[in-house]
Amino acid sequence: MSCGSRHARFAAMMPLSRDRLLAFAFAPAELLVALAPDATIAWAAGAFPARFGAPAERFVGAAIDRLIAAPDRAVVAAALRAAMVGGRVPPMRVRLADAACTPFALAALALPGTEPLLCVSLGPLPVAPAMAAPEPAPVPSLRALMEARLRTGQPAVMGMLDVPEGAPDPSQTIREIAGTVALGPVAPGRYGVLTETGLDFGQIVAAVETLVRAAGGDAAAVRGSSLALDAGSLSPVQAVQALRLALVRFARGGAAAVGSGLASLVADAGAEAQAIRRVIAERRFRLAFQPVVALVNGTLHHHEALLRPDPIAAGPQSTQEFVTVAEAVGLAEALDLAVLAEVLAQLVRVPGTKLAANISGLSLQSPAFRSRLLDLLRAHDGGALLIEFTETAEIDDFPAAAETVRSLRAAGIPVCLDDFGAGGAGFRYLREFQADFVKIDGAFVRRAEHSARDRDIVAAMIEAAQRVDAAIIAEMVETEAQARLMRALGVTYGQGWLFGRPRARTEMV
Numbered sequence: 001m002s003c004g005s006r007h008a009r010f011a012a013m014m015p016l017s018r019d020r021l022l023a024f025a026f027a028p029a030e031l032l033v034a035l036a037p038d039a040t041i042a043w044a045a046g047a048f049p050a051r052f053g054a055p056a057e058r059f060v061g062a063a064i065d066r067l068i069a070a071p072d073r074a075v076v077a078a079a080l081r082a083a084m085v086g087g088r089v090p091p092m093r094v095r096l097a098d099a100a101c102t103p104f105a106l107a108a109l110a111l112p113g114t115e116p117l118l119c120v121s122l123g124p125l126p127v128a129p130a131m132a133a134p135e136p137a138p139v140p141s142l143r144a145l146m147e148a149r150l151r152t153g154q155p156a157v158m159g160m161l162d163v164p165e166g167a168p169d170p171s172q173t174i175r176e177i178a179g180t181v182a183l184g185p186v187a188p189g190r191y192g193v194l195t196e197t198g199l200d201f202g203q204i205v206a207a208v209e210t211l212v213r214a215a216g217g218d219a220a221a222v223r224g225s226s227l228a229l230d231a232g233s234l235s236p237v238q239a240v241q242a243l244r245l246a247l248v249r250f251a252r253g254g255a256a257a258v259g260s261g262l263a264s265l266v267a268d269a270g271a272e273a274q275a276i277r278r279v280i281a282e283r284r285f286r287l288a289f290q291p292v293v294a295l296v297n298g299t300l301h302h303h304e305a306l307l308r309p310d311p312i313a314a315g316p317q318s319t320q321e322f323v324t325v326a327e328a329v330g331l332a333e334a335l336d337l338a339v340l341a342e343v344l345a346q347l348v349r350v351p352g353t354k355l356a357a358n359i360s361g362l363s364l365q366s367p368a369f370r371s372r373l374l375d376l377l378r379a380h381d382g383g384a385l386l387i388e389f390t391e392t393a394e395i396d397d398f399p400a401a402a403e404t405v406r407s408l409r410a411a412g413i414p415v416c417l418d419d420f421g422a423g424g425a426g427f428r429y430l431r432e433f434q435a436d437f438v439k440i441d442g443a444f445v446r447r448a449e450h451s452a453r454d455r456d457i458v459a460a461m462i463e464a465a466q467r468v469d470a471a472i473i474a475e476m477v478e479t480e481a482q483a484r485l486m487r488a489l490g491v492t493y494g495q496g497w498l499f500g501r502p503r504a505r506t507e508m509v
Contacts, residue, residue: 029046029121029122029123030046030047030051030104030122030123030124031044031045031046031047031048031051031067031104031121031122031123032044032045032046032119032120032121032122033045033059033064033067033119033120033122034118034119034120035064035080035117035118035119035120036117037117039063039064039077039080040061040062040063040064041059041060041061041062041063041064041066042060043060044056044057044059044060046122051096051098051102052067052097052098064076064080064120065077065097066097067096067097067122068094068095068096068097069094069095069096069097069101070097070181070182071095071175072094072095072453074144074145074182075092075094075453075454075456075457076094076106078421078457078460079092079106079108079456079457079460080108080118080120081426081427081428082427082457082460082461082463082464083108083109083110083118083460087109087110087463087467088107088108088109088110088463089106089107089108089109089120089460090107090456090459091105091106091107092105092106092107092453092456093105093106093125093452093453094106094122096122102124103125104122104123104124104125105122105123105124105125106120106121106122107120107121108120108121142182142183142184142192142194143192143243143244143247145181145182145194146158146192146194146229146243147240147243149194149229150229150231150236150239150240150243151236151240153231155196155197155228155229155230156181156194156195156196156197156229157194157195157196157197157199157201157226157227157228157229158192158193158194158226158227158228158229158243158246159192159193159194159195159201159204159224159225159226159227160190160191160192160193160224160225160226160227160250160254160255160258161174161190161191161192161193161204161205161208161222161223161224161255162189162190162221162222162223162224162254162255163189163190163191163208163212163221163222164189164212164217164218164221164222165188165189166217167189167211167212167215167217167222168211168212168215168217170191170207170208170211170212171183171191173207173208173211174191174193174204174207174208177199177203177204177207178199179195179196179198179199180193180194180195180199180204181194181195181196182194186247186250186251187250187251187252190250190251190254190255192247192250195226197228201224201225201226202224204224205222205223205224208222208224209222223254223255223256224255225255225256225258227246227258227260227261227262228261228262229243229262230261230262231262232261232262232263233263234262234263234266237362237396238266238328239262241266241324241327241328242262242263242265242266242269242328243262244324245265245269245321245324245325245328246258246259246262246265248318248320248321248324249265249321252318252321265328266328269325269328269329270329272316272325272329273325273329273330273331275313276316276322276325276326276329276331276335277331277334278313279309279310279313279322280326280331280334280335280338283338283342284309284310284313285307285308285309285310285313285338285339286308286310286504287305287306287307287308287339287342287343287346288305288306288308288502288503288504289303289304289305289306289355289502289503289504290303290304290306290495290500290501290502290503291303291495291499291500292304292356292473292493292494292495292499293493293494293495293499294492294493295474295483295486295487295491295492295493295494296487296492298499301354301493302354302355302356302386303353303354303355303356304355304356304358304388304495305339305342305343305346305355305356305357305358306319306502307319307322307323307335307339307358308502309322323335323360327360327362332360332362332363333360333362333363333366333368333369333372335360336358336359336360336363336369337369337372337373337376339357339358340357340359340373340376341376343355343357343385344376344377344380344385347380347384347385352384353384354384354385354386355384355385355386356385356386356387356388356416357385357386357387357388358387358388358389358390358418359373359387359388359389359390360389360390361389361390361395361401364389364395364400364401364404364405365395365396365397365398365400365401365404366400367400367403369404370400370403370404370407373404373408374407374411377408377411377413378411385413386413386414386415386416386436386437387408387413387414387415387416388415388416388417388418388437388439389401389405389415389416389417389418390418390419395429398432401432401433402432402433405433405434405435406434409434409436414436414437415433415434415435415436415437416435416436416437416438416439416473417429417430417433417435417437417438417439417470418439419439419441420438420439420440420441420461420465421440421441421443421444421457421458421461427464430464430465430468430470434468435468435470436470436471437470437471437472437473437493438461438465438470438471438472438473439472439473439474439475439495440458440461440462440472440473440474440475440491441475442474442475442476442477442496443476444457444458444461445458445474445475445476445477445482445486445496446476446478446482448482448485448486448489449479449481449482449485455485455489458486458489459489462489462490462491466490471492471493472490472491472492472493473491473492473493473494473495474486474491474493474494474495474496475494475495475496476495476496476497477494477495477496477497477498477499478496478497478498479498480498482496482498483498
């Protein structure tokens with residue numbers, strides 16, 4: 001029998017089943033793992049002894065982070081969360097957590113209806129490129145890592161570092177100090193650092209002072225302080241809100257603007273509650289409106305209504321701090337209802353306008369808020385209103401939040417998942433809630449223009465949103481190049497300074 005005949009006969013005997021196709025797909029891999037629903041390794045095989053000095057079985061039950069170099073963990077986590085919805089992770093470049101930080105290609109495929117949920121392969125790159133300089137961890141990932149430590153009770157410290165204008169970027173210097181988990185800029189000249197509890201933050205401050213002095217800068221202008229990520233007597237929700245308030249105040253006023261602990265931040269916020277309550281009751285805020293347009297031709301789709309506190313009223317002056325404090329002191333529902341009432345009034349004043357209003361995640365899961373919200377909307381034509389719910393507050397009661405989303409959509413109000421990718425829960429929100437729109441966080445839009453890794457993440461976000469038939473909005477689009485990239489990736493709508501800055505209602509039409 002000829003060789004060709006034998007091959008033909010063998011092919012006829014071996015149908016290419018789905019499982020066999022998977023085997024071929026993973027054949028070039030050096031490391032194979034399957035992830036359980038909680039994202040831990042349920043099964044492992046491959047060259048683990050050669051790469052990590054231990055057999056594959058030793059890694060079962062561990063997080064996949066154990067295989068990935070620290071600078072790439074946030075990117076991998078985001079990609080795998082996307083795969084839970086989108087079904088796959090196309091090959092992406094990562095670094096292993098071995099001694100050499102070896103560049104590898106990672107790919108993953110979800111198997112619907114089975115557990116483990118994800119099959120992940122790691123293999124050598126076809127051509128090993130020169131090692132790129134590590135990129136700083138994105139700020140949202142830093143915040144998400146800090147929040148995860150709080151929720152799980154794993155001890156950690158949030159360090160806050162001020163460096164003088166013109167000083168060298170201290171990121172690489174800080175990363176080289178043992179005990180540093182993650183870091184990222186939170187404002188110009190201000191860096192947040194997540195560290196283990198055993199690390200003296202003064203060591204980081206001293207290292208940055210040396211760096212600044214060597215560059216001819218004013219080392220005395222380096223300032224640093226630290227805050228234990230310890231919930232203490234606070235509830236998990238209160239602790240997370242206190243952490244977010246700490247980050248907002250650090251970004252605005254530096255390390256000196258943050259108190260001595262999370263509990264003291266909540267207490268300070270409580271002292272501001274009366275001023276915020278008065279601002280809400282007296283409507284001492286205004287709305288600004290920013291256009292959202294179709295990327296294909298620039299046609300206006302709707303405006304988003306953005307809260308702006310009254311600059312002469314008591315209480316926090318920045319929008320982010322105002323909202324964060326309101327959530328921390330239990331006034332999120334009252335604020336959301338007051339803003340929504342103003343948005344509905346604007347729709348009456350300007351017929352034919354389409355507006356989006358924001359609702360906190362805290363409000364979304366409140367049955368009392370849902371009842372008052374539906375009463376407010378009952379006489380309203382839903383076609384002109386869109387509700388965005390944000391990740392400024394984590395959703396704990398998913399059934400209650402899902403009921404609010406269903407009630408809104410039943411009333412003819414489309415729903416948008418805002419800031420997609422900014423926190424760790426966005427992909428779960430996409431699975432749990434039926435969103436009509438998904439808005440990609442602007443930080444990813446900015447970085448995607450220059451970072452292949454962030455383009456991969458945005459592509460995964462888009463694929464996940466498309467799987468649930470949601471239209472996609474990219475925010476913070478500021479250049480034509482960003483608009484072209486988002487359009488090429490499959491984004492439908494854009495929002496940002498390229499299309500218009502927020503304007504007062506008299507300028508909107």
